[in-house]
Amino acid sequence: MDENVEYYRQMLLIRLFEQRVEQLFTEGVIRGTMHPCTGQEAVAVGVMAALSPSDYITSTHRGHGHFLARGGDPRLMMAELFGKKTGYSGGRGGSQLMGDYSLGFLGGNGITGGSIPVATGVGLSLKRRQQDAVAVCFFGDGASNQGTFHESLNMAGLWDLPVLYVCENNAYAMSTPVHQALSIENVADRAGAYGFPGVSVDGNDVSAVRKAVVEARARACRGKGPSLIECKTYRLSGHSRGDQRRYRSAEEEQKAWQQDPIRRFREKLESEGFMDPDGTDQLQHEVQQQLEQAEQFARESSFPDPDDLEKGLYATDQL
Amino acid sequence: MDENVEYYRQMLLIRLFEQRVEQLFTEGVIRGTMHPCTGQEAVAVGVMAALSPSDYITSTHRGHGHFLARGGDPRLMMAELFGKKTGYSGGRGGSQLMGDYSLGFLGGNGITGGSIPVATGVGLSLKRRQQDAVAVCFFGDGASNQGTFHESLNMAGLWDLPVLYVCENNAYAMSTPVHQALSIENVADRAGAYGFPGVSVDGNDVSAVRKAVVEARARACRGKGPSLIECKTYRLSGHSRGDQRRYRSAEEEQKAWQQDPIRRFREKLESEGFMDPDGTDQLQHEVQQQLEQAEQFARESSFPDPDDLEKGLYATDQL
Amino acid sequence: MRQISYSDAIREALTEELRRDEDVFLMGEDIGAYGGAFGVTRGLIDEFGAERVMDTPISEGTTAGAAIGAALEGRRPVVEFMFMDFIALAADQLLNQAAKLRYVFGEQASCPLVIRTPTGGGRCYGPTHSQSLEAWFVHVPGLKVIAPATPYDAKSLLKTAVRDPDPVLFLEHKMLYKQQGQVADDDEHDDCRGILPLGEARIAREGQDITIVAWSGMTREAEKAAEELEKSDVEAEVVDMRTLSPMDTETLLASVRKTGCVLIVQEAPRTGGVGGEISARISENIYEYLDAPVRRLASPDVPFPASPVLEERMIPDKNRIVEVAVEMLEEGI
Amino acid sequence: MRQISYSDAIREALTEELRRDEDVFLMGEDIGAYGGAFGVTRGLIDEFGAERVMDTPISEGTTAGAAIGAALEGRRPVVEFMFMDFIALAADQLLNQAAKLRYVFGEQASCPLVIRTPTGGGRCYGPTHSQSLEAWFVHVPGLKVIAPATPYDAKSLLKTAVRDPDPVLFLEHKMLYKQQGQVADDDEHDDCRGILPLGEARIAREGQDITIVAWSGMTREAEKAAEELEKSDVEAEVVDMRTLSPMDTETLLASVRKTGCVLIVQEAPRTGGVGGEISARISENIYEYLDAPVRRLASPDVPFPASPVLEERMIPDKNRIVEVAVEMLEEGI
Numbered sequence A, B: 001m002d003e004n005v006e007y008y009r010q011m012l013l014i015r016l017f018e019q020r021v022e023q024l025f026t027e028g029v030i031r032g033t034m035h036p037c038t039g040q041e042a043v044a045v046g047v048m049a050a051l052s053p054s055d056y057i058t059s060t061h062r063g064h065g066h067f068l069a070r071g072g073d074p075r076l077m078m079a080e081l082f083g084k085k086t087g088y089s090g091g092r093g094g095s096q097l098m099g100d101y102s103l104g105f106l107g108g109n110g111i112t113g114g115s116i117p118v119a120t121g122v123g124l125s126l127k128r129r130q131q132d133a134v135a136v137c138f139f140g141d142g143a144s145n146q147g148t149f150h151e152s153l154n155m156a157g158l159w160d161l162p163v164l165y166v167c168e169n170n171a172y173a174m175s176t177p178v179h180q181a182l183s184i185e186n187v188a189d190r191a192g193a194y195g196f197p198g199v200s201v202d203g204n205d206v207s208a209v210r211k212a213v214v215e216a217r218a219r220a221c222r223g224k225g226p227s228l229i230e231c232k233t234y235r236l237s238g239h240s241r242g243d244q245r246r247y248r249s250a251e252e253e254q255k256a257w258q259q260d261p262i263r264r265f266r267e268k269l270e271s272e273g274f275m276d277p278d279g280t281d282q283l284q285h286e287v288q289q290q291l292e293q294a295e296q297f298a299r300e301s302s303f304p305d306p307d308d309l310e311k312g313l314y315a316t317d318q319l
Numbered sequence C, D: 001m002r003q004i005s006y007s008d009a010i011r012e013a014l015t016e017e018l019r020r021d022e023d024v025f026l027m028g029e030d031i032g033a034y035g036g037a038f039g040v041t042r043g044l045i046d047e048f049g050a051e052r053v054m055d056t057p058i059s060e061g062t063t064a065g066a067a068i069g070a071a072l073e074g075r076r077p078v079v080e081f082m083f084m085d086f087i088a089l090a091a092d093q094l095l096n097q098a099a100k101l102r103y104v105f106g107e108q109a110s111c112p113l114v115i116r117t118p119t120g121g122g123r124c125y126g127p128t129h130s131q132s133l134e135a136w137f138v139h140v141p142g143l144k145v146i147a148p149a150t151p152y153d154a155k156s157l158l159k160t161a162v163r164d165p166d167p168v169l170f171l172e173h174k175m176l177y178k179q180q181g182q183v184a185d186d187d188e189h190d191d192c193r194g195i196l197p198l199g200e201a202r203i204a205r206e207g208q209d210i211t212i213v214a215w216s217g218m219t220r221e222a223e224k225a226a227e228e229l230e231k232s233d234v235e236a237e238v239v240d241m242r243t244l245s246p247m248d249t250e251t252l253l254a255s256v257r258k259t260g261c262v263l264i265v266q267e268a269p270r271t272g273g274v275g276g277e278i279s280a281r282i283s284e285n286i287y288e289y290l291d292a293p294v295r296r297l298a299s300p301d302v303p304f305p306a307s308p309v310l311e312e313r314m315i316p317d318k319n320r321i322v323e324v325a326v327e328m329l330e331e332g333i
């Protein structure tokens, strides 16, 4: 199978996962909150396509896509969302806090900008090991205004750390348009302040994203240090469940839907002959089935035992 | 009297103040710690020469020079260092925490980078008042690596705040040479990341500093927003009392003394006929007398009453 | 008096103070068009404009610091942090700047700053969106800490906080936002109508058998527990601390003197919480009045889990309060 | 055993652990050539090089976060913050990242991180260089907090901390750095020589009349007070908590059961300090053994002033401890 078809499958998986999860929230089946990455699938898939198994990833509050693209198991993710014992964090973390260290996926983060220093530290450690590995740090346009961004990029630039700072500029931080929070045009243009390259790419184009990350990764592995990669995309969904999106117009959203990375990619693949409509439908069906199984797994799993609430805080007291 | 002679007098006052204070620490007369600004006098004097009485200033741990140049009373400053009741903070603040709001001087700061947001907020407030006034924020090269620098400059750039960010790049943060902490050549080059101008000037040249600040101030008052002004200078003294300066060579220091801003300025003034050696000696004598009086005032002042220790925490409970 | 919700009460307080004093303005993430994550500031931007209802970048540390600067220049900023969990990013500015200014620089340094932020669990938001960190700030001399439990107190105390010349932390519990209750009306002719002083606890319910001490979200559970206890002829007195700093030890002690028995209910993890301070103060002052040891009911010492079954076990509730109270009374007698 | 200073003891612990385990490394401001503000790491860069004794930019938040990342990747970072006052800048990373990782992500997320930092007053360093903020971190489940009072404990507990699989805050009191005392020698054949477990309090001095509870810098004052009290035939038992989290309640209670009388001495401002937690635990558990109310001696609720006369009044000392102890014993009888 062509790798592009695999990318398409992953993007579809992410899209349908998020839609189903939003639905389950609306129905009250899942509690808490979640931040769908609808519209941003090409970033997650494009980045992961460029990485090796030895790499590390830190994610954000909007991390389901990153995790799925890195190989996260939809069943365990769904179970986590359901608050079940079989979930990635045994139900303790919920949407924002799940990870799988065996995949190098260090998890999402509830603190905007909170994972930027952590990824930087992973890079610091990797550099000393002189391995062929990088740390990849996802964060949003909004997060780029946190102090941790500055401190981290300065350290990474100073010490030539193998860290790829991947900014998903999805046009908003919650309700705040990028340019009501960012004092310059592009996040990528801030890389100059740290002495390493920054690029802006079309975040709705999986190949463009992949290419930029491949280059940055190679550079880092040659000991040349970090890169900042800004992926310009658009959050097609609300910020989190319940977001009425009063801060933007229907027209704006309609225009954005025309850039829907999944439709764009399907059209491209079909027009270039990599897929045909039957194949696409078949793929969609398979993904849907996978998600149904994931949901069933989550539904049938049991809740954690409340008596275990106090376990597992320290290594000496394992859950 | 020519304004340059006045600048010279101020620089001399700062230099001799710091030297005397260091001496008093060594003798054990003053306790705690202090950070002399020896060698950086031209920055303090050059900046203040460009300001108006309506402006606000936030200072740092190395703030005696700023305060003196803004018109701080050496007697009350000395008394504060002695921990006396007559000191600017009644003995509570010590070297790092004294200020005079009637001079717009909001005080030093014990937290590296701590005053950058505060100055930004003063600018925010001034902008709304639409007054002909700016906030001037002093900080060091080391402080420019704190997250607050980034967050503050972003906000100031975003909202076009009348704030002048004055970085005193004195080649070291404690023992750390600038380029072991800063990932690029000049702090000023970081201004581009926030969409406003940054300049590097010779911080040992009082006129160059003054000129840069005059321009930046005019720009801010025209509503054009902030500027970043990096003043390249050198801390001729140790970081704080007790610093053995093992991290740098005697040769390096000797070279730096050749750039001593006070000697340079005196030579210039004398060669241009603004001062003659007799006049300089006379000035020095006057300053020395002023400092002796300040010291006497401090010595003769009484300590704060320990019974007042718990007073003045809230407005309802005045000291 | 009108019945409105806790969040409406907060919005009313903000509205009235914004109208009353031009120097008052709001800063926070998504407080404008979005109206804040919990809708508290919804609509305010329409009346007061973006200059006085300012959306900020996601920069909690500098937002706090900028508010301090504005306050020093004579404004009265009211900052919203979206969740109290994020206040740690502003901890330095609150601890090392705001709290120390007046004590050090004297009367010239007035810092009339309010930080509003939602606290607490109960909504399955997980480890980084459920915390109640009041204990940190109660331990910072120079900050005042308010944690109201009713719409009336929320409105009245927020108005007081905005007018206070010192930095105030105003804690809003997420589970209370929809709570209905009466509030004081604004009065054109009486600027101080409905204003409450800081630092006075409230007897939420009178009783003589046991004192239950609570604040913020736990007050409601304590009141429900008291109702339940009444069925078994136990008259519990509920003391709602309201202001945690400065702390109204007098009201607290008066109640315990009467009942001789006290249970402190705290939502934050047990160790190092404000409950310990309250317990210590009672012991120190009226040890001889105690018929039973002071007890604390609190969340266990772990992060707040997201799963509903775990979160439910985590947070003290009516039933647990009743249980412990009964146990105490049985032992005490 | 050899006599060395508290700061030498810490340097020895670091040296031995750096030698023992390649994954151990140090990060901090000016810890290399300068040797740290208090000289604790002096010389280490010569033996271990700049890769393992890393000077960092002044970026406390990211330094903590980077250490967390390195720890997750399998290293054992030991961070120095120059003064504990600055830890507020890293509070978010400690509270919302380090402390929660294992509880949430499970065994896969091991974060063996040590933060070392000097605390306390006594040197006229003023409001932002004198604070003892242990109470904040004792209230954070998932962090361990150590506050040794002797060179022996400093060395032994720091070694334990470096080997601990969880994040540990290691508090060094500035006034103790020059304090001399015995330490355990390193032993090629016994890797665990002189290693102490975390979470065990120490009876610094035995006695049966009154228990004085202290930690860090206050332990010395408590011991001096006990010596003084001996002159008036009062036998005070001094309990040095050593580890504040997890807290050794057992040792504490055993002592109070014996003496029936307890004075807690805390350097941090009174309200919301760890003393409240200790007091509450005693009341809850062995109320019936108490002959007198539990009392706390602490700094008043204000920032640390710089002036020597004010700082001297601020911090509890031997004389004040003796005074209160005598008062308690007189009342108690």
Ligand SMILES: Cc1ncc(C[n+]2csc(CCOP(=O)(O)OP(=O)(O)O)c2C)c(N)n1
Pocket (backbone or CB within 6 Å): A035, A061, A062, A110, A111, A112, A113, A139, A140, A141, A142, A143, A144, A168, A170, A172, A173, A174, A235, A239, C029, C058, C060, C082, C086, C089
């Ligand atoms: C420190 C902190 N501040 C605020 C929030 C609340 N919050 C969660 S996501 C978000 C917006 C983040 O914007 P961006 O970084 O652009 O990411 P996006 O949501 O667009 O993916 C905000 C404000 C948070 N979780 N943490």
Ligand SMILES: Cc1ncc(C[n+]2csc(CCOP(=O)(O)OP(=O)(O)O)c2C)c(N)n1
Pocket (backbone or CB within 6 Å): B035, B061, B062, B110, B111, B112, B113, B139, B140, B141, B142, B143, B144, B168, B170, B172, B173, B174, B235, B239, D029, D058, D060, D082, D086, D089
């Ligand atoms: C948050 C914080 N970190 C560290 C320190 C300790 N410290 C005081 S001054 C200083 C160096 C500051 O360097 P720089 O900003 O270049 O100013 P300079 O001392 O050179 O004037 C350090 C590390 C501090 N006071 N606050």
Ligand SMILES: [Mg+2]
Pocket (backbone or CB within 6 Å): A140, A141, A142, A168, A169, A170, A171, A172, A173, A174
């Ligand atoms: Mg965004």
Ligand SMILES: [Mg+2]
Pocket (backbone or CB within 6 Å): B140, B141, B142, B168, B169, B170, B171, B172, B173, B174
């Ligand atoms: Mg410097």
